[in-house]
Amino acid sequence: MADEATLVFPQSLILAGAGKMGSALLESWLSLGLPGANIGVIDPHPSPALSALAVQHGLTLAPHPLIAQVLLLAIKPQMLDKAAPALQHYVDGRTLIISILAGKTIATLRHHFPHAGAIVRAMPNLPASIGLGITGAVAGPELTQEQQAFATTLLGAAGSVEWLDDEALIDAVTAISGSGPAYVFYFVECLSQAGVALGLPQDISERLARATVEGAGGLLMHETGIRPAQLRENVTSPGGTTAAALEVLMAQNGLAPLMEQAAQAARKRAAELAG
Ligand SMILES: NC(=O)c1ccc[n+]([C@@H]2O[C@H](COP(=O)([O-])OP(=O)(O)OC[C@H]3O[C@@H](n4cnc5c(N)ncnc54)[C@H](OP(=O)(O)O)[C@@H]3O)[C@@H](O)[C@H]2O)c1
The missing domain is CATH 3.40.50.720 (NAD(P)-binding Rossmann-like Domain)
Structure with missing residues (x-):
């Protein structure tokens, strides 16, 4: 503000x-x-x-x-x-x-x-x-x-x-922050579906996923001096549960290349719609 x-x-x-x-x-x-x-x-x-x-x-x-x-x-x-x-x-x-x-x-x-x-x-x-x-x-x-x-x-x-x-x-701004809220909403959907696959009831899983993103977002806003990578490292104990999941997300064909591909698609579409 x-x-x-x-x-x-x-x-x-x-x-x-x-x-x-x-x-x-x-x-x-x-x-x-x-x-x-x-x-x-x-x-x-x-x-x-x-x-x-x-x-x-x-x-x-x-x-x-x-x-x-x-x-x-x-x-x-x-x-x-x-x-x-x-x-x-x-x-x-x-x-x-x-x-x-x-x-x-x-x-x-x-x-x-x-x-x-x-x-x-x-x-x-x-x-x-x-x-x-x-x-x-x-x-x-x-x-x-x-x-x-x-x-x-x-x-x-x-x-x-x-x-x-x-x-x-x-x-590029359109591809990151303009369209970005929808990516985060989709992330919540995926996290919630993953919870259902692990046996959680749908409504509880959705509340867990939603509150997790809200809470993590709140921490990002609160800890503005700390970079996101540092916040991630702070909550990742070596050999722990978070590390096991991040190993999948951070694999060579994990979230980073997918995110880049998604942002490039958004930027391409923004350029096509320009006039
Ligand atoms: N919504 C977003 O998240 C977002 C994000 C980034 C950028 N934008 C940009 O923001 C702009 C507005 O989007 P929006 O979602 O707010 O659209 P919107 O809700 O449809 O608002 C547009 C408003 O302009 C009015 N309008 C139509 N013709 C007009 C005229 N000749 N003179 C003055 N007003 C007129 C419309 O009235 P009627 O409905 O009665 O026609 C409507 O109230 C768009 O150009 C969009 O690209 C939106």
Whole structure:
């Protein structure tokens, strides 16, 4: 979560698209203290929850055209062509555009918003909805220091941000942290199935697997100074049960090459979907 001392809020922010990810970001900004009066939200069908937030925090829904300091795009990627013309009214050379649209490159965004000041392309992930997201971000060349601070504050509100120098690496971010939560959910399924194969009742095995991943995740968050490999070694006694299992997982054809193959498949698909 962003450090309060480094928070830099824009005076005028337009959020385009208040679906799952847009709403998660919006709620994180409000809980961080970004004044609702600074925020306009554009969404064709505001949910009851969004309407309630608007009343509670003084957000403007469907704001009249104004030049925003930041326009954050959280619509579906395939909606960009249709949405961009109406959004031009909020953009001029002072506006930072932050896009979380999967696969939409900075060049494509620039094509849609030729008059924008700067563009940041970001890839958040699902745990943003509980404030534990991580976002990879890359900036076009025009980004000012103040705009980078806006982007770090807004994207970091729902977790943390990693800035990258090379846009090509965004597809790798998608393959690791973007798609990663699903890999972990699948790991829980596999661990639970393994328990059933050893004779545990299905429901108990699933609770054991789930709580183990939650607890191990909690330890990773708590022990941030200790590398994962060290945490693993700390719980692996030579000749013990964990070591026996890790010998299988860490074999030459074990989890590492499989994980690499999976991440490469995700990156390839991200590149295919880009445009
Ligand atoms: N969900 C994730 O975990 C995740 C992770 C990384 C990146 N992303 C990116 O985040 C973006 C949003 O994903 P999402 O899962 O939040 O999708 P979503 O729930 O479908 O939200 C999109 C929202 O945009 C609204 N919208 C449609 N046309 C619009 C327009 N012209 N102007 C303004 N708003 C418009 C939609 O309204 P209607 O439903 O009424 O059409 C909907 O409320 C996507 O580009 C995705 O690539 C999502």
